[in-house]
Amino acid sequence: MSEAYDIIIVGSGIVGAATALALARSTSLKIAVLEAKVSDDHQEKARYDHRVSAISLASKTILQNLHCWESIKAKRVSAYTQMHVWDAAGVGEIHFDSQSIGESLLGYIIEDRVIRRSLQDQFQCYQNIDFLCPAIVDILKEKENQIELVLSDQKTLQTKLLIGADGANSWVRTNANIEFKNYDYAHTAIVATVRTTLPNQATAWQRFLPTGPLAFLPFDDPHDCSIVWSAEHEYAKNLLSLDDEAFCEKLSDEFSKKLGVIxxxxxxxxxxxxxxxxxxxxxxxxxxxxxAAHTLHPLAGQGVNLGLLDAATLAEVIIDAHKKNRDFSSLSTLRRYERWRKSDTLVMLTLVEALKQLFGSHKKSVQQLRNFGLNLTNQLPFIKNFLISYALGKRGDLPGLGNL
Ligand SMILES: Cc1cc2nc3c(=O)[nH]c(=O)nc-3n(C[C@H](O)[C@H](O)[C@H](O)COP(=O)(O)OP(=O)(O)OC[C@H]3O[C@@H](n4cnc5c(N)ncnc54)[C@H](O)[C@@H]3O)c2cc1C
Incomplete structure (x- = not known):
């Protein structure tokens, strides 16, 4: 059995699903979305999803323009209005407040399953999207002017354009032999939901410990937070082996009891x-x-935000070419997407690497310098507001879907 599509998207995470909707709302192109994983009942039943993202205002706008925001909001979003970052090795700290940049909030903490489900629910509004789940792709064949995929049930799919949105260990990237630079951050991130005795104050907290950053992301219930504790591999292994009581005690201490006891x-x-x-x-x-194109340390909370900008930009480039009767799958068309997104991603990767190196250094001189830098930046509203606006996605050349 064989079927032809204009576009096939492999992976229906937040980024792949957003791309499908962005394309379907503006074109009649025939789209297939292939997803390997059926939703996990156990994880769906947990009170909170363990995967949580800090969503920027630019990402919110994209989700709004895809008509998913109301459905996301109805499930659960937790707005945060402040951000507090401090260094465990010294007295350096920096505080960001939404009011200082004329906004009512800085962003939203949202569970991945909430966004993913709201996006996938929207598929049914478009007759030109076929959602195939579970779909396991076995073979990728590059043919003249198209790509052929063979699924594990022997079904064959042809497409003019294959979009790999299949995550960090991308099958598409491997099977299309696309080279990538990669290195170990030498950290393991532990994620969980915790309950604290003091309220989270709608603030995203991050403490830089000598072993790695520890973030508390606030939920709408003021005593609940999602934590992302990035620590050197060995230390993380020890933390994972602790029983709950010992883990909570260690976590309270390492977070200097900022939110009381866990x-x-x-x-x-x-x-x-x-x-x-x-x-x-x-x-x-x-x-x-x-x-599938880039992964970075979660210390800046930017992975989904970069991915949604990829989705909006690629869709815009394809739609534009299609409207002008140009080949939307040609290398020259697709290169426009690459040029648009690569420089922004490189800036973010470099920034994250610099922060990781700066806060990972155990040298006294570096520690003193970064504490001085943090306190100085905290007192310079111009630089501080520029930094926070950048992280919120208010920058440069946003794709149309990122603008209200
Ligand atoms: C600990 C941690 C904390 C983070 N915190 C933040 C944050 O605060 N803010 C932020 O913006 N980002 C954050 N990120 C990054 C963010 O989670 C990722 O960047 C984002 O989920 C990537 O989305 P994606 O859709 O590209 O990939 P994924 O979410 O990985 O989705 C890929 C999809 O493809 C499917 N798939 C895989 N292989 C196949 C195949 N062969 N066939 C079919 N389907 C396939 C998968 O089942 C999945 O559904 C964090 C990451 C980590 C690890």
Whole structure:
């Protein structure tokens, strides 16, 4: 059995699903979305999803323009209005407040399953999207002017454009032989939901410990937070082996009891952290987006935000070419997406690397310098406001979907 599509998207995470909707709302192109994983009942039933993202205002606008925001909001979003970052080795600290940049909030903490489900629910509004789940792709064949995929059930799909949105260990990237730079951040991230005795004050907190950054992301229930604790691999292994009581005690101490005592912790999950960045985002009839194209340390909370900008930009480039009767899958068209997104991603990767190096240094001189720098920046509203506006996605050349 064989079927032809204009566009096939492999992966229906936040980035792949957003791309499908962005394309379907403005074109009649025939789109297939292939997803390997059926939603996990156990994880769906947990009170909170363990995967949580700090969503920037630019990402919110994209989700709004895709008509998903109301559905996301109805499920659960937690707005945060302040951000507090401080160094465990010294007295350096920096505080960001939404009012200082004329906004009512800085962003939203949202569970990945909430965004993903709201995006996938929207698929049914478009007759030109076929959602195939579970779909396991076995073979990728590059043919003249198209790509052929063979699924595990022997079904064959042909497409003019294949979009790899299949995450950090992208099958598409591997099977299309796309090279990428990568290295180990030497950190494992532990994620969990915790309950604290003091309220979270709608503030995103991050403490830089000598072993790595520890973030508390506030939920709408003021005593609940999602934590992202990035620590050197060995230390993380020890933390994971502690029982809940010992883990909570250690966590309260390492967070200098900023939110009082941690009274409970959910199941803990761990993610080894690697930097990955593909050499080329595109090749003829193929494009990579989201984590398939780049992964970075979660200390700046930017992975989903970069991925949604990829989705909006690639969709815009394809729609534009299609409207002008140009080949939307040609290398020259796809290169426009690559040029648009690569420089922004490189800036973010460099910034994150610099922060990781700066706060990872155990040298006294570096520690003194960064504490001085943090306190100085905290007193310079111009620089501070520029930094926070950048992180919120208020920058440069945003794709149309990122503008209200
Ligand atoms: C600990 C941690 C904390 C983070 N915190 C933040 C944050 O605060 N803010 C932020 O912006 N980002 C954050 N990130 C990054 C963010 O989670 C990722 O950047 C984002 O989820 C990537 O989305 P994606 O859709 O590209 O990939 P994924 O979410 O990985 O989705 C890929 C999809 O493809 C499917 N798939 C995979 N292989 C195949 C295949 N062969 N066939 C079909 N389907 C396939 C998968 O099942 C999945 O559904 C964090 C990451 C980590 C590890």
């Amino acid at each position: 009274t409970s912790v959910s199941q803990r999950y761990s993610f080894p952290l690697r930097m990955r960045h593909v050499k080329n985002y595109v090749s003829p009839h193929l494009a990579l987006i989201g984590d």
